[in-house]
Structures are given as C-alpha cells and as structure tokens.
Amino acid sequence: MKKLLTIISLSAILFTSCSKDELVTVADGAGKTTLTFDATFNGSDFALNKDFALGTKTFNFTKFRYWVSNVTLVNAAGEEVKVPGSYYLLEETGAINLVGVNNDNAATIYPATKREDVVLKEIPAGDYKAIKFGVGVDQKYNDNMSLQSGELSQLNGMTNVSWMWLTSYIFTSATGTVKEGTASKTLKVETGLNANYKTVALNLPQSIKIGASKSANIVINVDLSKAFDGIDVMATPTVGASQAAVMSAVAANYGGKVFSVKSAN
Amino acid sequence: MNGKYAVLHLSALMLLSGTVISCKKDHRPVENFPAPTPARLEVPGNLPKVADDADNPLSAEGIELGRILFYDARLSGNNKLSCASCHRQDIAFSDATALTSIGVSAKPLHRHTPTLFNLAWAKSGLFWDGGSKNLESQALGPLTSEDEMHQDLYELERELKAVPDYVKRFKLVFNREITSTDVLKALAQFQRTLISAGSRYDLYIRKVPGATLSSQELQGLALVHAKCGSCHQGELFTDYSYHNNGIDAIFPDDLEGIYQGRYRVSFDLADMGKFKTPSLRNVMLTAPYMHDGRFINLDQVLDHYRSGITYSATVDRALYQNDGNLGIPISQAEKAAIKAFLSALTDDAFTKNKKFSNPN
Numbered sequence: 001m002k003k004l005l006t007i008i009s010l011s012a013i014l015f016t017s018c019s020k021d022e023l024v025t026v027a028d029g030a031g032k033t034t035l036t037f038d039a040t041f042n043g044s045d046f047a048l049n050k051d052f053a054l055g056t057k058t059f060n061f062t063k064f065r066y067w068v069s070n071v072t073l074v075n076a077a078g079e080e081v082k083v084p085g086s087y088y089l090l091e092e093t094g095a096i097n098l099v100g101v102n103n104d105n106a107a108t109i110y111p112a113t114k115r116e117d118v119v120l121k122e123i124p125a126g127d128y129k130a131i132k133f134g135v136g137v138d139q140k141y142n143d144n145m146s147l148q149s150g151e152l153s154q155l156n157g158m159t160n161v162s163w164m165w166l167t168s169y170i171f172t173s174a175t176g177t178v179k180e181g182t183a184s185k186t187l188k189v190e191t192g193l194n195a196n197y198k199t200v201a202l203n204l205p206q207s208i209k210i211g212a213s214k215s216a217n218i219v220i221n222v223d224l225s226k227a228f229d230g231i232d233v234m235a236t237p238t239v240g241a242s243q244a245a246v247m248s249a250v251a252a253n254y255g256g257k258v259f260s261v262k263s264a265n
Numbered sequence: 266m267n268g269k270y271a272v273l274h275l276s277a278l279m280l281l282s283g284t285v286i287s288c289k290k291d292h293r294p295v296e297n298f299p300a301p302t303p304a305r306l307e308v309p310g311n312l313p314k315v316a317d318d319a320d321n322p323l324s325a326e327g328i329e330l331g332r333i334l335f336y337d338a339r340l341s342g343n344n345k346l347s348c349a350s351c352h353r354q355d356i357a358f359s360d361a362t363a364l365t366s367i368g369v370s371a372k373p374l375h376r377h378t379p380t381l382f383n384l385a386w387a388k389s390g391l392f393w394d395g396g397s398k399n400l401e402s403q404a405l406g407p408l409t410s411e412d413e414m415h416q417d418l419y420e421l422e423r424e425l426k427a428v429p430d431y432v433k434r435f436k437l438v439f440n441r442e443i444t445s446t447d448v449l450k451a452l453a454q455f456q457r458t459l460i461s462a463g464s465r466y467d468l469y470i471r472k473v474p475g476a477t478l479s480s481q482e483l484q485g486l487a488l489v490h491a492k493c494g495s496c497h498q499g500e501l502f503t504d505y506s507y508h509n510n511g512i513d514a515i516f517p518d519d520l521e522g523i524y525q526g527r528y529r530v531s532f533d534l535a536d537m538g539k540f541k542t543p544s545l546r547n548v549m550l551t552a553p554y555m556h557d558g559r560f561i562n563l564d565q566v567l568d569h570y571r572s573g574i575t576y577s578a579t580v581d582r583a584l585y586q587n588d589g590n591l592g593i594p595i596s597q598a599e600k601a602a603i604k605a606f607l608s609a610l611t612d613d614a615f616t617k618n619k620k621f622s623n624p625n
Contacts, residue, residue: 143402144320144398144399144402145402145449146320146321146401146447146449146453147320147401147446148444154445154446155418155445159405166397166530167396167406241529242522242529242532
C-alpha cells in the first residue's frame with residue numbers, strides 16, 4: 001500500500017510538473033481567432049512605394065516590418081490566456097537581400113511579402129474582452145538567438161548579427177524616403193534593445209466569443225504615421241541604436257499610439 | 266497482495282506512464298530515439314561554481330558535435346576556414362596575430378582574436394565590447410561576417426545535411442533536422458567545456474603534492490593581486506567586465522563605433538573606450554595584447570601600465586595613484602617577478618588536452 005501511495009504521489013508530482021500553459025491549450029472546445037494587423041498611414045491604407053502626406057512632409061515606404069510577441073487574450077473574468085509560441089513577423093516588404101545571412105545565394109533572397117494575418121489556435125472557449133501583445137522580442141529570446149519559438153529566426157533580416165555588434169532582434173523597421181519642400185531624406189527608422197520592448201494592451205469594443213463552433217476575428221489598426229509622432233524625421237531620418245533617445249521615443253509610440261482596435265467579432 | 270489492490274496498483278501505474286508520455290510529448294516525438302547523455306562541466310576546486318545553462322543543457326554527444334563543428338571548414342563560405350583557423354589550441358585558442366586578414370574577404374579585422382577558455386563564467390557578454398550576451402548568439406558574428414567566415418546560414422544547413430554523420434549526430438543531440446540555431450548550440454556546448462585551470466599555479470593553489478612556486482613567482486603572485494587584481498581578479502584572473510585602460514585619448518565614431526568599445530553597446534557615455542578584461546591565464550601564450558593587438562609582448566604591456574597611460578574621461582579609477590597621477594608603479598625587479606608568475610599561469614595540460622583538439 002505504501003508503494004501504491006508512492007506511485008500515486010509521484011504521478012501527482014509529474015502532473016504538476018507539466019506547465020500550466022500546456023494544460024490550458026488542450027482544453028475542450030478550444031477555438032481559433034484571426035488577428036488582422038491592418039497597416040495604415042494617417043487614415044489611408046498602407047502600401048509600398050506610395051506617397052503619404054503627413055503635415056508638411058511626404059513619406060514613401062519600401063519596407064514596414066515588426067515582431068509581435070507574447071499574445072495574451074483576457075477573458076470576461078479578467079483571466080489571461082497566453083498563446084504559446086506566439087512570435088510573429090508582420091510585414092509589407094519588397095525582396096530583401098540578406099547580406100550577412102544569405103550572402104551569395106540569389107535563390108534564397110527574402111521574397112517580397114505582405115503579411116497582416118495571424119491565426120491564434122487552440123484558444124480555450126469563452127468570452128474575451130481584451131488583448132495584449134508585445135512589439136518586438138522579449139529579453140529571453142532577444143538575448144539568445146539560438147532559442148527558437150514561433151516564427152523567430154535569424155534568417156529573415158530582422159536581426160543584428162554583424163560582427164562585434166549587439167546580437168539581437170530588430171523589433172520594428174520602417175524604411176523609405178521622406179520629403180519636405182525640396183529636401184529629401186532616406187528614411188530608416190528601427191527599434192530594438194530590451195529597454196524598448198513594449199507591451200500593447202487593447203480593450204475590445206465588445207466581448208467576443210471564441211470556441212470550437214465560433215471563430216473570431218480581431219482587426220487591429222496599425223497606423224504607422226503615429227510611430228513618427230514627436231520625431232523630427234528630417235533631422236534624424238536614420239534611427240538606430242546610436243540614436244538612443246529618438247529610438248526610445250519611437251518605441252514608446254509603438255507601445256502607446258500605433259495600435260488600436262478597429263473591430264472585433 | 267489481494268486482487269483489489271492489484272487493480273488499483275495497475276491503474277496507478279498506467280496513470281503514471283500516461284503522465285510521463287503527455288509531459289514528454291511536447292519536447293520529443295513518440296518515436297523511440299535514444300536520448301543524449303547528460304554531461305556536467307568538470308570544475309577544478311579553486312574555480313568558482315558555474316551554473317548549468319538551462320536553455321542549452323550539456324550532453325556528451327552535444328559537446329562532441331560542437332568539437333567536430335569547431336574544426337570543420339564547412340562552416341565558412343569558402344569552405345577553407347574553421348573556427349580553429351583563428352582559435353588555435355596550442356596558444357590557448359588565440360591566433361598570434363594583431364589583426365588577422367585570413368578571413369574570406371582577406372581584409373584585416375578591426376579587433377584582435379580573443380582567447381577561448383573559461384567561457385562558462387563569461388556571463389557579462391562576449392566580444393571585446395560584450396555585444397553578444399551568450400556563446401550561442403556570439404557564433405553568428407564570425408560565422409556570417411564577410412571579413413571572417415562569410416557563411417550563408419541556409420547554405421550552412423544544406424552543406425551539413427549532406428553529411429550523413431552530421432544528420433545522425435544532430436538528430437541524437439537535438440532530435441530534429443539540422444538547423445543553424447542548433448549549430449550555434451553545439452558550438453557553445455563545446456566551448457563551455459574549454460576550462461583552463463591546470464597551470465603550475467593551479468596545482469600549487471590546490472595543494473597538489475609536489476607542486477611549488479619559486480619565491481620570485483610567489484612575489485609575482487602577490488604583486489598581481491595587489492597591482493592588477495582590481496580587474497584581473499579572482500581565480501579566473503578577470504572580472505569579465507569592461508574598463509578603459511588608458512591606451513587611447515580619443516574614441517572616434519568610425520566603423521559603427523568599433524573604437525568606442527562598450528559604448529557602442531550600452532550608449533552610456535561612462536562606457537566610452539571600455540573593453541573587456543582578458544584573463545591573465547595563459548597570457549604568455551597569447552601575444553599580442555589589447556583589443557587591437559597593439560602590444561607585441563608583456564614588457565610593452567607592463568610599461569604601458571607603469572608609464573604609458575593616456576588620460577581620457579573614462580580611464581579606470583584603479584589606474585590613478587593616490588596623488589592623482591596616472592599609472593601603476595612597478596620596479597624592474599617587480600616586473601621580473603610579475604612575468605615569472607605569469608609564466609606559472611601557462612596551462613600545458615589545457616593546450617595539449619586531446620579532448621579539445623581536432624577530432625580528425
């Protein structure tokens with residue numbers, strides 16, 4: 001009998017050693033949600049190689065890419081359901097020559113891509129009232145490029161791997177040109193570094209039902225123009241690690257202004 | 266045992282095995298593949314304890330795979346260079362060159378090849394400026410840099426997948442197809458095993474019977490602790506931190522801040538011109554010295570600390586004397602004693618250890 005008890009308690013220990021996330025995701029009646037990150041610029045639909053006016057400036061983009069990570073849905077009771085392995089690269093970009101990643105091979109140049117949808121699977125059935133996600137890559141994964149989760153990869157040009165440099169992910173990247181009057185500048189505004197990892201928390205306009213019988217759709221408006229709020233892009237058209245203060249201001253814009261909920265049903 | 270208990274017993278066992286399988290499932294497919302043999306670092310008693318890396322647990326097969334990769338020229342774009350081309354075991358995995366130009370582009374690098382040993386303790390960054398947080402991420406730098414190995418990471422996976430022995434080894438260690446990230450992990454596992462603590466000094470300090478240091482070497486040991494120990498501290502003879510040791514007056518913003526040291530990583534002005542403290546272990550083998558290899562021998566290094574320190578705002582406080590002057594007073598006799606002691610830090614057992622040498 002003693003042996004039996006040992007076995008039972010051992011199995012109890014083994015049960016608890018399974019992480020909570022794993023147990024949550026296999027719940028019955030789980031459903032899926034499509035998360036659409038609809039890129040816009042100051043009210044217009046975002047597109048590459050198209051002029052967008054913002055005040056006295058005209059922007060034209062060749063690339064807009066950013067990591068979304070650690071997606072969490074909040075249910076009616078206020079409980080958070082974390083989507084495991086949720087690292088997604090959202091983007092609209094022309095072909096990218098990945099110098100330093102695939103140096104020579106034309107066949108593996110990163111192709112032109114437009115990606116706005118993310119499908120969250122195996123969400124426990126229930127009513128959900130809010131969504132949270134990170135912009136960028138959290139410290140654990142940002143510091144160690146050998147760890148893989150979701151779509152994280154150093155093979156897509158959203159990393160810094162060059163020699164003697166900070167080996168980490170580029171959180172957001174928007175490149176193109178910006179013009180004001182007769183002046184024209186090459187624009188390259190990027191964020192990264194652990195301090196600039198931001199969590200966006202958005203309430204849905206109304207609770208949505210997710211379950212095996214009902215897949216939901218949350219559309220998020222991603223207004224890139226807001227990323228430049230308060231930034232003098234003519235003075236600092238290149239924002240990278242050496243423009244630490246400006247980069248942190250841009251990251252704060254991504255955290256607080258760029259993303260809003262357009263619809264949820 | 267009566268029948269009722271037997272049934273209970275059986276169902277408890279089933280419950281147990283069911284739980285084990287459901288726990289393991291996420292990490293390892295159900296197929297019956299042998300697991301790698303867990304391994305631990307063998308840390309000699311005079312070195313600090315070191316924590317296992319939870320994200321890349323050591324295994325005997327992983328370490329061996331890393332060793333094979335370390336010596337394999339397939340890792341470079343032109344298939345002519347391996348990690349060992351610039352990290353030679355006989356000189357403590359350094360390269361005896363100030364700024365090597367043996368990389369794929371044949372252009373001289375801007376920084377000196379660092380040594381590779383006691384890396385399991387290097388928790389505050391790799392590279393001379395700490396721009397990489399761990400060995401796993403670090404390897405991406407030299408692998409992909411066009412002035413070093415200039416490898417295409419897709420091509421790397423393809424080339425390794427073409428070798429059946431690699432396919433088998435990666436499958437055993439990581440239980441999946443070959444990925445470039447697992448190349449990084451295997452290399453890191455091997456490098457963590459590169460522990461150097463078998464010098465005459467180590468045998469003396471561990472009181473191995475018969476191990477002695479001469480009176481001059483002992484005087485040198487005391488001098489190193491007193492005059493060099495604020496940075497080259499402890500049994501590892503480094504603090505794994507960053508200091509401006511007064512070798513330059515200005516730190517130009519060229520080449521993406523390559524001359525600015527730690528500042529290019531932290532963007533904190535207090536870090537301007539700071540570079541990582543290298544260990545004094547095996548220092549007799551690892552000339553030339555400094556992040557750009559500017560000093561060809563230890564006499565030049567010691568003369569620098571004695572009388573050559575250049576002022577800039579971030580020069581380390583330990584390099585100031587009480588009267589505010591720069592420099593560490595070192596007499597000729599003291600210099601000789603320091604050099605005698607540093608010779609006792611040469612670890613022949615390490616540089617000749619077959620476990621770290623080319624397996625082919």
